[in-house]
Amino acid sequence: MKKIIELKNVTKSFDGEVVLDNISLDIYDNEFLTLLGPSGCGKTTTLRLIGGFETADAGDIIFMGENINNVPPHKRNVNTVFQRYALFPHLNVFENVAFPLREKKVPKAEIEQKVREMLSLVALTGFEHRSVTSLSGGQQQRVAIARALVSQPKVLLLDEPLAALDLKLRKDMQQELKKIQKATGITFVFVTHDQEEALSMSDTVVVMSEGRIQQIGTPIDIYNEPENAFVADFIGESNILDGVMLEDRKVAFSGHVFDCVDAGFGKKEPVDVVVRPEDVDIVAEEKGMLKGVVTSVTFLGVHYEIIVDINGFKWMIQTTDFVDVDEHIGLYIEPDAIHIMCKSEYSGMFGDYSSFSNELDELSDAESEMDE
Amino acid sequence: MKKNAPGQRGLLQKLILAPYSVWAALFIVVPLGFVAYYAFTDSNFNFTLDNITRFFTATSTVTEGEITREVHTYLLIFARSLKLAVISTFICLLMGYPMAYIMSRSSSRTQKVLVTLIMIPMWMNFLIRTYAWMTILQDTGIFNGLIGLIGLGPVHIIGTEAAVVIGMVYDYFPYMILPIYSIMAKMDVKLIEAAKDLGCNSLGVLRRVIWPLSLPGVISGIIMVLIPSISTFYISQKLGNGKFYLIGDAIEGQYVANNLHFAAAIAFILMVILLVCMAFMQRYANKKAVVA
Helix, strand or coil: CCEEEEEEEEEEEECCEEEEEEEEEEEECCCEEEEECCCCCCHHHHHHHHHCCCCCCEEEEEECCEECCCCCHHHCCEEEECCCCCCCCCCEHHHHHHHHHHHCCCCHHHHHHHHHHHHHHCCCCCCCCCEHHHCCHHHHHHHHHHHHHCCCCCEEEEECCCCCCCHHHHHHHHHHHHHHHHHHCCEEEEEECCHHHHHHHCCEEEEEECCEEEEEECHHHHHHCCCCHHHHHHCCCCEEEEEEEEECCEEEECCEEEECCCCCCCCCEEEEEEECHHHEEEECHHHCCEEEEEEEEEECCCCEEEEEEECCEEEEEEECCCCCCCCEEEEEECHHHEEEEECCCCCCCCCCCCCCCHHHHHHHHHHHHCCC | CCCCCCCCCCHHHHHHHHHHHHHHHHHHHHHHHHHHHHHCECCCCCECCHHHHHHHHCEEEEEECCEEEEEEHHHHHHHHHHHHHHHHHHHHHHHHHHHHHHHHHCCHHHHHHHHHHHHHHHHCCHHHHHHHHHHHHCCCCHHHHHHHHCCCCCCCCCCCHHHHHHHHHHHHHHHHHHHHHHHHHHCCHHHHHHHHHCCCCHHHHHHHHHHHHHHHHHHHHHHHHHHHHHHCCHHHHHHCCCCCCCHHHHHHHHHHCCCHHHHHHHHHHHHHHHHHHHHHHHHHHHHHHHHC
16 A cells, blocks of 8 residues: 555644654555544644644654645645535635635636536535525535545545534434545545544544554454553443453453463563453353442443442443342453553553443533534 | 514514614704705705705816816815825725734734724824824924935925825724724634635635635725715815815815805715715625625
């Protein structure tokens, strides 16, 4: 695969506060890459550096082999879909999409044809003469995408483009964006704080936190093989426990020795152990590897989400079997459901569900939507 | 709850609106009616078009050197007023637009300071400001003193059209910059970034995004400068040494001479012309806003 953009040791700070700390990243031709992280992690800044709206304090940005550190935005073969679309309110739908073509002095007939093509790609045929301010959020979104794609950039940058849409529309747009990316073959760099969105759309996910890249990988890698406690916690739900690697494929945590599939750690090396809530089987107490008491049960439609207290550590378990609060249960964990990670600065910060509540989760979601 | 039919107002709303309606009627509609009434009546309050026709037909002779010509008195005065007002407005726009843009892009602290600086002269009495310019622009005034220091001048300014224009620009500049600035300050920076992203250089951004979006501010700035400067009489009397009789001077002159009906007619005609101009400008702005 051909590299299209390379970030090399890029550092950026605002008012003395480091926003990007020496990040390096390769973006390949024709891929759907997502920068994922909580607000303030530097994902939007990364995007703005590629777009040319910020300049790096140190490091290089390479575009198709050429250093573009000092190339202004209008000379970069990269277009952006802005968070709140940034459509030109004084122009109608057609003129918004035609905007970059008119700047390039493309002949009239060609503009006409290209704009119509783009509008049909985003399913807005017939909206040419509508004012952009009269459109719904989803429609404005489509205009913004059409406008960014019409001059056939090499790379499309999308800055939380779906954040302002309601859930149903967001799901539809995710599918559609993926389809458009496949159809046009343009590299998409997509910024989001929504891990589900990242997993469902991307070829490559870049998890960021505090100005550093935590992990780069396919959605499946990121989910199944998180590199540290931050990634494990941020992507999906995880129980993260302190463990000790006894030998290859043997790990001790929660007072029990488990078989696992990981190897290559030092003897007696302290590690973080991740067990996904859906990978735990509930068995009778006497058959369980671990024993605990159910402290809360939430019905979520597809499954129950239960919190189990095991020696003071609260586990989250997703199960389709009903158990009641205060019931004593046993847990059974398959070796391949156990993922071992090296200790990191994030160890011990996440993984216990003792303060867990659905409401709290939503609150923190809403907070992170007001990004940067 | 009973839903009001569209256009039908609740009693409370009517009561709240009542004082404003009375105010508007008393101080806007009634005086305008009086102006029109006076304009179309003679001194016995009989209907007549004489005042209006007089404005368009009255002639007088002017002597320039050896040549004596007959001119349309009031049309000439009007043309002169319009010329000076247009020049002043244009200079205000030329200076105000870039400044408004720079202001809107500076830090919020700088913005506050600059807005205050622009407003401060407005807190001073208009007459005092004009008198100040008289002393500055005199042949032996501060201006000539200053350029004399670098070996220039003296320049004769006072009593020229230039002096009148300087006075108008100084007095009405805030009315140009503030509406433009307030529109630009509200403009979404993302739109500028979007334009750059889509291939515009700085000039393109200005021409295709900032200018069309700031047009409403420009239009109100133009109106707010053009109207007072077309009808001013004081500035031309003080800074023009009374040599440039403007339409405002004409109205004042007729009024002082107790010729209320003709004064009203001039005012009425001026108003109609300005309204037509404004209507054209608004239409231009609207059209521009759609096509651009």
